[in-house]
Amino acid sequence: MQLIYSLLIFICSVSTILSYSSEKPNNSKETGHSNNWAVLVDTSRFWFNYRHVANVLSIYRSVKRLGIPDSQIILMIADDMACNPRNPRPATVFNNVKQHINVYGDDVEVDYRGYEVTVENFVRLLTGRLAPETPRSKKLLTDEGSNILIYLTGHGGNGFLKFQDSEEITSQELGDALEQMWQKRRYHEILFIVDTCQGSSMYGKFYSPNILAISSSLVGEDSLSHHVDPAIGVYVIDRYTYHALDFLEKVEPTSSRTLGEFFKVCPRHYCLSTVGIRKDLFRRDPDKVPITDFFGSVRPIELTTSVINVLPVKSNKTKLIEPEERYSYVAQFPDIAQLTCSY
Secondary structure: OHHHHHHHHHHHHHHHHHHHHHHOOOHHHHHOOOEEEEEEEEOOOOHHHHHHHHHHHHHHHHHHHOOOOHHHEEEEEOOOHHHOOOOOOOOOOEOOOOOOOEOOOOOOOOOEEHHHOOHHHHHHHHHOOOOOOOOHHHOOOOOOOEEEEEEEEOOEEOOEEEEOOOEEEEHHHHHHHHHHHHHOOOOOEEEEEEEOOOHHHHHOOOOOOOEEEEEOOOOOOOOOEEEEEOOOOEEEEEHHHHHHHHHHOOOOOOOOOEHHHHOOOOOHHHHOOOOEEEOOOOOOOHHHOEOHHHHOOOOOOOOOOOOOOOOOOOOOOOOOOOOOOOOOOOOOOOOHHHHOOOO
């Protein structure tokens, strides 16, 4: 009888442990992704495009604050507004006339700058077709578990986005580049955001799975600036990015805010354009996807019911083997006694 009672207690204990392990939370397994990356691109040069640099640096600041490290952020800026001779406040870029935040900051790491920001380099970055000698900081080292935020800002038109006012990438070329990424297992999910005129035309040719796309305007609409700073004489941020940043500033790493809420950051009476959304390629419900799945960083935590020994372990130091042969200095002067002549 005592044996049966002990056996029943053992079975109940095992079932309790198994039920606990099956219910333990593991966000990375539920979402299927294990790491987060961001590709942030400003495609415009010249002082009057100051706002595009402020746009991309604003998003850069937000993703860093929410936990994505610089090692997993690719920042491409086509012009250096912080050091432009027209800038009355050198080494600064502000996204607000009140100058609350210097988005250039002291810890900005620009990976591609100036004439390095080209269509070729952008496509090579996405597809991984870079030269072997390319520095690690210029590589998108993603895998099939990576969630990638791609943010583009600049001047565009129906089906194209201008780079440096000298070349352009078409929506078809961008769609093919993303398909290469999918075929090469370079991403798990992509959140694609483009802040430009007629922005929705840039994702019209996408055909790869697991891509959620957002644009600041529809075809036939302009994406407008928000406000001007009289001190520098140019607009300092675009309307869509301004309201997106206002939303992101209220998000914390542990926030439960969703992408569905992010879709509503800039209604038409704020943006003066219609925000475009394409979600037919995305397999999850955006209303249930935390915004930190793309703007934040994954910190995998594994729960275990087994005992782990955390006591210090004696380190096995490698013993240095001294050479058996001993070396000595050669005599600098000859032995005079051996040179003495005997008569």
